[in-house]
Amino acid sequence: MIDDLVKDLDERMAKTVGVLRDDLMSIRTGRASPALVDKLVIDYYGTPTPLQQIASISIPEAQQILIRPYSAADIESIERAIASSDLGLSPNNDGQQIRLNIPPLTEDRRRDLTKQVGKRAEDARISTRNIRRDVINDLRDYEKESLITEDDLHLGQEKIQEKTDQYIKTIDQVSDQKESEIMTI
Numbered sequence: 001m002i003d004d005l006v007k008d009l010d011e012r013m014a015k016t017v018g019v020l021r022d023d024l025m026s027i028r029t030g031r032a033s034p035a036l037v038d039k040l041v042i043d044y045y046g047t048p049t050p051l052q053q054i055a056s057i058s059i060p061e062a063q064q065i066l067i068r069p070y071s072a073a074d075i076e077s078i079e080r081a082i083a084s085s086d087l088g089l090s091p092n093n094d095g096q097q098i099r100l101n102i103p104p105l106t107e108d109r110r111r112d113l114t115k116q117v118g119k120r121a122e123d124a125r126i127s128t129r130n131i132r133r134d135v136i137n138d139l140r141d142y143e144k145e146s147l148i149t150e151d152d153l154h155l156g157q158e159k160i161q162e163k164t165d166q167y168i169k170t171i172d173q174v175s176d177q178k179e180s181e182i183m184t185i
Contacts, residue, residue, distance in 0.1 A: 006163065017167060020171060023120055024175070026039050036102075037087070043080070051078065114182055117179050
């Protein structure tokens with residue numbers, strides 16, 4: 001029973017770390033990456049559609065993203081979505097494809113981005129602690145219902161705390177890696 005709770009905790013915390021990694025991939029580091037535009041949602045004939053479903057995305061140069069719509073009629077809607085997004089990039093349209101030039105980041109912008117990374121990492125830590133709290137409450141409920149002993153409760157709490165510490169350490173490593181990537185010129 002305790003092992004099932006720990007397994008559930010493990011899965012939920014792993015998802016939290018995965019979401020953080022995906023979220024951090026969308027933060028611009030001064031280099032072109034398809035992940036910058038992966039989360040863009042395009043209004044495709046009235047239906048919100050992910051960009052990768054209506055266009056191919058490539059990186060022809062280190063500072064440029066090339067978006068080739070499968071249909072030339074979609075260029076304007078892709079352009080509008082990019083302009084209205086929080087990417088801070090201006091699309092260049094040549095009628096067939098869209099080029100996004102990634103400008104080098106200023107020192108102030110780098111600091112702002114590292115603050116964003118820190119905030120998102122803190123959100124992941126909070127989520128991890130909330131998962132820990134929920135699982136510990138489940139353990140206490142089991143003990144109240146006499147499904148486990150008090151010793152099992154304390155043993156389970158120790159296992160849960162070890163897992164929580166492990167995942168918080170992973171979150172710190174992921175955010176530190178992204179911050180150093182942003183600060184690298």
